[in-house]
Amino acid sequence: MKQLPIIERALTHGERVAVRTENGEHTYRELVVGSEIVAAVLLDGTQDVQEARIAFLLPPGERYIQTQWGIWRAGGIAVPLSLSAADQELEYALEDAQASAVVVSRELAEKLQAICQTNGIRVLNVDDLPRASAQTLPEIDPHRRAMILYTSGTTSKPKGVVTTHACIQAQIESLIQAWGWQSADRIPLFLPLHHIHGIINAMSCALWSAAEIEAFPSFDRETIFRRVADHAYTVFMAVPTIYVKLIEALESLSVDERTRIVTGFADMRLMISGSAALPASVHEKWFELTGQKLLERYGMTEIGMAISNPYLGERRPGAVGLPLPGVEIRLQDESGISVNGEGVPGEIQVRGPNVFSEYWRRDQATRESFVDGWFRTGDMAVIERGYYRILGRSSVDIIKSGGYKLSALEIEASLMDHPAIDQCAVVGVPDETWGETVAVALVLKPEDELDLESLRHWCQDRISPYKIPRKLLVVDELPRNAMGKITKPAVIKLFLRT
Ligand code: MLC
Ligand code: AMP
Numbered sequence: 001m002k003q004l005p006i007i008e009r010a011l012t013h014g015e016r017v018a019v020r021t022e023n024g025e026h027t028y029r030e031l032v033v034g035s036e037i038v039a040a041v042l043l044d045g046t047q048d049v050q051e052a053r054i055a056f057l058l059p060p061g062e063r064y065i066q067t068q069w070g071i072w073r074a075g076g077i078a079v080p081l082s083l084s085a086a087d088q089e090l091e092y093a094l095e096d097a098q099a100s101a102v103v104v105s106r107e108l109a110e111k112l113q114a115i116c117q118t119n120g121i122r123v124l125n126v127d128d129l130p131r132a133s134a135q136t137l138p139e140i141d142p143h144r145r146a147m148i149l150y151t152s153g154t155t156s157k158p159k160g161v162v163t164t165h166a167c168i169q170a171q172i173e174s175l176i177q178a179w180g181w182q183s184a185d186r187i188p189l190f191l192p193l194h195h196i197h198g199i200i201n202a203m204s205c206a207l208w209s210a211a212e213i214e215a216f217p218s219f220d221r222e223t224i225f226r227r228v229a230d231h232a233y234t235v236f237m238a239v240p241t242i243y244v245k246l247i248e249a250l251e252s253l254s255v256d257e258r259t260r261i262v263t264g265f266a267d268m269r270l271m272i273s274g275s276a277a278l279p280a281s282v283h284e285k286w287f288e289l290t291g292q293k294l295l296e297r298y299g300m301t302e303i304g305m306a307i308s309n310p311y312l313g314e315r316r317p318g319a320v321g322l323p324l325p326g327v328e329i330r331l332q333d334e335s336g337i338s339v340n341g342e343g344v345p346g347e348i349q350v351r352g353p354n355v356f357s358e359y360w361r362r363d364q365a366t367r368e369s370f371v372d373g374w375f376r377t378g379d380m381a382v383i384e385r386g387y388y389r390i391l392g393r394s395s396v397d398i399i400k401s402g403g404y405k406l407s408a409l410e411i412e413a414s415l416m417d418h419p420a421i422d423q424c425a426v427v428g429v430p431d432e433t434w435g436e437t438v439a440v441a442l443v444l445k446p447e448d449e450l451d452l453e454s455l456r457h458w459c460q461d462r463i464s465p466y467k468i469p470r471k472l473l474v475v476d477e478l479p480r481n482a483m484g485k486i487t488k489p490a491v492i493k494l495f496l497r498t
Helices: 005-013 028-043 062-073 087-097 106-119 165-179 196-208 221-229 240-251 255-266 280-290 363-368 408-415 452-459 488-497
Strands: 017-021 024-027 053-057 077-080 101-104 122-125 145-151 159-164 186-189 212-215 235-238 270-273 295-300 304-308 328-332 346-351 374-384 387-393 398-401 404-407 421-431 435-444 471-474
Touching (some): 024 028, 028 062, 053 087, 053 106, 062 077, 077 087, 087 106, 106 122, 145 165, 145 196, 165 196, 165 304, 186 196, 186 235, 196 212, 196 235, 196 295, 196 304, 221 240, 235 240, 240 280, 255 280, 270 280, 295 374, 304 346, 328 374, 404 408, 408 421, 408 435, 408 452, 452 471, 471 488
Parallel strands (some): 053 101, 077 145, 101 122, 186 212, 270 295, 435 471
Antiparallel strands (some): 145 159, 328 346, 346 374
16 A cells, blocks of 8 residues: 555654654654554544544654654644643634544643533543554545644634645655755754644654654753753754854853853754744854854745755855745735846745645635735745845734744734723834744723733733733824724834833
């Protein structure tokens, strides 16, 4: 029987170590066997789960990979959930995806028990599965849907981005070719595994290449420094915020300590930054400290990676380079005219096998996000001396903080439930560490009072930690245009003035 290529490849890698966690190491064979068991339990005697949405809430590691592969091998669509999501956010994703089952680990089971009970969703504990399975698995066509990733955008609620097996393969193969992935590579995995950066660029590219992953529950600077000083890795992928934090920490160390760690960074084959703009000053500082020229690339949940500085060749600070293999890029101005010449700004539009197929159950949003078969990213760029440079986004309602894409509208909708808030406008304001931080301008109900600390406390059970406002401005009136609409650029200026 023809297997999915990632399984086919894993079978040939057999006894090689695929993933290392604090509990030990796991071979490619163990991943395949574990995925067979997950698939059999999901199939439960049927032949194919027929694109049922199977959500999972698991820490990075072998159980995560076995579950993702198991869902695919049973014919399901994998829906990874965020470990830092609030209950309401988890419930939204499960309902929107119409998930029929959720796979959890023993330690996370409690978090989902009540939600799943209310919604009639089957809960499978990955730690209580049988040890073997003899079930025949279905053959999976590459054009079937494989994954839904929830991403925030210009709508209030996150949308589910659907990719097929063929699309995921195209995304992986493009990066393997561009960045020279090899079986001798070793990568730390500390980015969240409900987003494309961690799932595709780091985890799936490594597994496709028979490389080795060291998985961590989250980003812990001390642990990473220790392992880097041990020369544990050849490839490193992070968001700009992480490089800013690493620079800060390295600069605070004694020369001896710093030298030990920096040698580990200097000896790596490749260090990559993405998911948000890498300030040229950070690029330069990192080079000064480690001798490594960070490779900056540009991507998006809907398209995988699209533009990258070269692996061999000039890695230019402040620029994202050239289209990746198999990816077509064009810039279009506001009147819909292509402007692919030097120095003329336009919206980045993308075409190719790497592009997603649809927003889950949102036909209109899907239609509106394409023009003549090209995906409209909403990011503006310009070509300068042959390389693309990102100028920013066309919508002020999208905030990028610590590499997370946040919808100002979604945060506003949550805040409007607060009994003291009459009106609010959420905006991203520039921040050296986080890129942008969430700020909110509030108009309070008469006689009410609210400070940042109590607002943040109130937010804790309602939204993910990175969506919680870090800056607060209480005003009598929010700036509005002639139509009565709150003007966010004016709100941002208000913040920058105070
Ligand atoms: C956390 N804190 C923040 C914050 N997030 N402060 C301001 N803005 C934010 N966004 C605060 C916490 O409240 C806490 O404060 C302190 O910072 C440390 O919190 P933490 O949770 O321990 O932070 P840390 O673990 O250091 O997280 C930083 C991070 C994380 C950069 C590791 O944000 C992260 O994993 N980001 C990556 C997201 C990602 O993968 N995006 C890719 C999307 S895909 P206190 O006061 O309690 O100390 C995509 C496409 C593409 O974009 O191109 O890749
Ligand atoms: P997400 O929706 O979480 O996948 O985030 C994708 C968005 O991140 C893009 O639309 C860009 O706005 C931003 N992004 C990713 N990489 C870069 C980069 N190198 N420079 C600037 N912005 C980036």
